[in-house]
Amino acid sequence: ISWCSWEFKFIELDDAFSTGSSIMPQKKNPDICELVRGKTGRVYGDLMTLLTVMKGLPLAYDKDMQEDKECVFDAIDTVSMCLKVLPDMLSTMTVLTENMAAAGRRGFINATDCADYLTKKGMPFRDAYKLTGGLVARCIREGRTLEQLSLEELQEESPLFDEGFYAAVDLLNAVKRRNTWGGPSPEQTQEQIAQAREFVKNHRKQD
Structure with a gap:
């Protein structure tokens, strides 16, 4: 959301994932990002519900625990809904590299x-x-x-x-020189991406 603002202008989202302002014709609002950010409050609420239900229970099943289902299902549904739209939003956005540099x-x-x-x-x-x-x-x-x-x-x-x-x-040379584990060099970045993809792949296999 910050990167879409005029103060940063590092990225520009596709029109399919943003809308104009009701009062400022030049503004392009990152709607999906803002909606997902808003959904965070709902998921936090589900977490607090679950923590409150489980607080202080003895080591056994209690009837209180029938209240844990609704918040868990709601959190899963909400997160899944958000994750479905993010890949298309990210794949269609434009990265304004000159502004970043x-x-x-x-x-x-x-x-x-x-x-x-x-x-x-x-x-x-x-x-x-x-x-x-x-x-x-x-x-x-x-x-x-x-x-x-x-x-x-x-x-x-x-x-x-x-x-x-x-x-x-030179900024690019400065980044390349920091080729240590977890550093920002292109090699290390690709390594981190590969690890993330492997994690997702293994997670899908488990599902």
Whole structure:
């Protein structure tokens, strides 16, 4: 829902899964997402009903427990209904990658990579940390990103900077370098997806 908003605009849902606003013609509401979010309250209610029914019962069957069926069936029906519509919604949505990349650059998530770059060049990390912080502060004042600083501007701060800086702070390269277990690199992401698919496959076999 947040990613659909104008503040983020990272994704756009297909018209089949959204509607216009009753008062703002430019608005596109992520209806399915909002309805599923609303259903969470209902499922939470079912959980609280079940917990309340079972609270304090002795170790045996009690007549109270006939009240557990309705809330369990309702929760299963509600979740199943939500899950049926989500695959089509996700498969038809448009991912606005340029907006995501721009947001990443504005967030200076590659500042650590800048400090690491200087450290690998021989600068003590404490100095690289301080220098990078100054560069980020300058970018914020001037409305720029680290990638937009010229080599001349960078070398005014340290002669260690060279053309390799831009590859070091490239967002995609920064993600690829974090190729540790559970990390965000493409390889690790594919591994996590494969594990999720295997989990679903095994779950279906059990059903």
